[in-house]
Amino acid sequence: MRYYFKLAWISFKQTPLLSSLIVVTIAVGIAATMTTYTINYMMNQEPVPGKADSLFLVQLNSWGPQKAYYSQGDEERVPPYLTFQDMQNLWRANRAESHIPVSGYRDQLKLPTQPDSEAKTALVRSTSRDFFSAFNAPIKFGSAWSEDADLQGERVAVISADTNQRRFNGENSVGQHITLGALEYRIIGVMDNWPILPRFYGEAMHAFRKPRDVFIPFETQVRNALWSSNLQPFECWQDPQDSSFEALLASECVWVYFWVELKDASQRRAYEEFLYTYVQEQRALGRFQRKILNKLSTPGEYLADREAISDDNLVALGLSLCFLLLCLLNSTNLMMAKFHGKASEIGLRRAVGASKQQVFVQFSVETVLMGLFGGVLGLLLAQLGLTLCSRVYQHLSSDLMHMDMYILVMTPLVAVSVSVLFGLLPVFRASRIEPASQLNGV
Known part of the structure; x- marks a missing residue:
């Protein structure tokens, strides 16, 4: 796995613009979703832990x-x-x-x-x-x-x-x-x-x-x-x-x-x-x-x-999830373009003995790395979004605009998970490339 992460980092540096665009696309979707989710999550907290029924x-x-x-x-x-x-x-x-x-x-x-x-x-x-x-x-x-x-x-x-x-x-x-x-x-x-x-x-x-x-x-x-x-x-x-x-x-x-x-x-x-x-x-x-x-x-x-928590919060959360889906679909297309550009490299690896499963794992690791970068960047952007919300909605408690440890851990995990999920198609197509179709051009 260390070798695959090394290949993923080399690939990232070989196509910095396209790789960065994928990371930013994931990060923006994650940031919008987690900003909205954090506010909704904090609004629905148990106000007095352990005393909800007393x-x-x-x-x-x-x-x-x-x-x-x-x-x-x-x-x-x-x-x-x-x-x-x-x-x-x-x-x-x-x-x-x-x-x-x-x-x-x-x-x-x-x-x-x-x-x-x-x-x-x-x-x-x-x-x-x-x-x-x-x-x-x-x-x-x-x-x-x-x-x-x-x-x-x-x-x-x-x-x-x-x-x-x-x-x-x-x-x-x-x-x-x-x-x-x-x-x-x-x-x-x-x-x-x-x-x-x-x-x-x-x-x-x-x-x-x-x-x-x-x-x-x-x-x-x-x-x-x-x-x-x-x-x-x-x-x-x-x-x-x-x-x-x-x-x-x-x-x-x-x-x-x-x-x-x-x-x-x-x-x-x-x-x-x-x-x-x-x-x-x-x-x-x-x-x-x-x-x-x-x-x-x-x-x-x-x-x-008393309807203290407005249904508008759920609507906003739904819209942010739709925006995240749109960002992930865009990142899928970008991954397709990135992996298509590496077709000759894949053909060469296959020709020297790499199996389809090994190629699949290699590019899965690359999507994990991009998802991890996107999650960390999304976390920073989400914190920026919460800071801006606290200044715009000054009538609300600033503690609403605060990510607890659960959200801090969950955000990168969500980013990695969804990037892997939406990267399955590009990774699968990359692993199906046959050596004979690429070796003539090598």
Whole structure:
């Protein structure tokens, strides 16, 4: 085999233009396909490895009796979020391993010593301390807040790695303070880089953006009436009594995502029974007058239901595969021309004793070499394509445009495999050349 690779390298140098054209053709097709495939692959990753079947979004059919929240044919759908009172009742009942309310707002962030002119808009996530353990959110410095902070609504915060880098140059900022709007918060934790994809726990339309800048206890948001109506989605079948935050809390408006962690099937069944009992109790109080449609959705089910991953991704992947096929057909034609030009050499090898099988192996090795070169070049071009995509689609997380080890290994293997597959015809025809047809011209 070493001899055959030596012959393949000599052949490559003898026809550098044609060989390079074959390599580039393969590389361009591989790059286009792997760029698209990488983005689609990263979008479909399991967001919290090992917890795909233990995290659930609680959904209840609390909508008004006059009209369904949403219906598709005969199927009635339920909101993805809960009213504040339902979330609070379920949280206080303490029937799950973890309880994670999810909401948020935006405010101006600065250091207490900085003037207001240096404040920057920050996106704030309000949740519970269980958020960090249930969702495997890594803490680099400090820790999550305490259970008392959840209950009392203390002004404490866990900041993201990006915020810590911008405001504290990446140093340990635990114990420092930040100002959000008119309120000052003590930093008790700094998150490490957390490339969670997709970011399933909040708004589905933002599933591929970075985590928010600051995390605070949910009760802190409630006690200080912190609200951004143009950021936090909410829907109402009956308008609140007035425009105040207190009226929103007491209303039938749904706006709080509520996740629970249930370790096994028995816990899930018990929680489903608890939800049924809870809805029946609320019915007795005049609420939940529609059909009971309690639902526990896994992260994957929630993202699919909210169509967070567009079908356009699959269309783009299909088009890129068609482009790869076109490139491979072109490379087949180029290989035919390359091997046809070596007909006299093949005839001479056959005349001195080389078998058809040996000639077949020789040129198969040459297609492997060109496929390997094409795969490596395609890998570099794919990385360039992902870099360009990250600059064009800046609203998406840059971690989407990242090839993991699986893709890094798979790309050259795919390139070699398809080049060999589409090189079979040229190689077969080259191995069938008879010595007598070529020796007169030698």
